Amino acid sequence: MEGICIRGTGSYLPPKLATNEDFMKIVDTSDEWIVSRTGIKQRHIACEPVWQMGVKAAKAALEDARIPASELDLVLSTSVTSDFSTPGASCMIAQHIEAVNAVCIDINAACTGFVYALDMARMYLTSGEYRNVLIVSPEKLSRITDYTDRSTCVLFGDGAGAAVISASEEKKRFASYLRTDATGTKVLFARHVDKGNPFQEKQKANEFDGFEEHDNEYLYMNGKEVYKFATRVLPLAVEEACKKCGVAVEELKYIIPHQANIRIVKTACERLGVPMDKMYLNVERFGNTSSASIPICVDEVNRRGLLQRGDLVAVVGFGAGLTYGAAVFEW
Ligand code: ACO
Secondary structure: OOEEEEEEEEEEOOOOEEEHHHHHOOOOOOHHHHHHHHOOOEEEOOOOOHHHHHHHHHHHHHHHHOOOHHHOOEEEEOOOOOOOOOOOHHHHHHHHHOOOOOEEEEOOOHHHHHHHHHHHHHHHHHOOOOOEEEEEEEEEHHHOOOOOOHHHHOOEOEEEEEEEEEEEOOOOOEEEEEEEOHHHOOOEEOOOOOOOOOOOOOOOHHHHOOHHHOOOOOOEEOHHHHHHHHHHHHHHHHHHHHHHHOOOHHHOOEEEEOOOOHHHHHHHHHHHOOOHHHEOOOHHHHOEOHHHHHHHHHHHHHHOOOOOOOOEEEEEEEEHHHEEEEEEEEO
16 A cells, blocks of 8 residues: 545534624623734534534545445544543444444544544555545534633634545655644643542542642633744644655645634744745634644635645644644645
């Protein structure tokens, strides 16, 4: 087996919209503040479970790839806002698309999930054992967002992206660079709160290693630290992945970054020395959808016909963990 190809893509955005004006009714904020700090104007909000959004994106990707779900060997879900602790979202989605021959695995790499999954897919496919992998990234950030906290609630949206990755006889270029800076677990997290049991006293505060200050399950973010981290690792990961692939950053047709906020992307662009029009952005319309953000962009780029065979693309993610990484692939 020579390589891998992205055989089909899909996405799904729930119909309900929340605009910046809608947020002005629930917290003390303004359109000007949100747009100037983040570039976001609206985001979609789901009234349905994560797995249902995943099924819709997955079906669109399978249709685009023109293969039946029964030909999938592996379903990888990257959702961090899954409906169940167990079974995984991958199992729920496999059931409803009837991926009867697939192994199902959930990955928790936060906003870098799709990039991690792409590399896992490559390893399974080039081993020769599997032929088709579905990566599905459905997210419902509204589930873990505190809508009384103006500094985080305006950032996030819901949606799903998916891609079918297949083994290819053709040798297409691919390289990835993945890392985790696990010293940063406290910068960005959403914790489970222990519900207690009849045999145990309440867990002592110090056993939580500092996380106990946040005694709820909402997403906590140290915005300034995330900003510093993201603007450092985004250019670094793209450069390292390009180096491994043997291509120059200038040769990339598009860089598809995790859609967190536009200021992060602008700063990273300056550091990379590339023009902003190399960056594919839709954060204005969808906000930050965590691991769904990159595959939603890949699906847009595909459906808009923006790529020709042989074009080089980089995807780059950064998120809780702190995970980060980039992959360069040939279309
Ligand atoms: N509307 C109006 N004012 C607000 C809002 C809001 N929605 N949110 C915060 N403010 C206020 C703050 O309270 C603060 O007021 P104060 O000075 O009176 O205390 C003021 O705005 C400035 O706040 P800062 O935090 O200093 O604002 P900053 O310019 O740093 O921007 C931001 C904040 C946008 C969060 C920035 O730190 C950032 O971009 N961080 C990256 C975070 C991010 O994108 N995370 C994505 C999720 S993580 C991921 O996907 C990997």
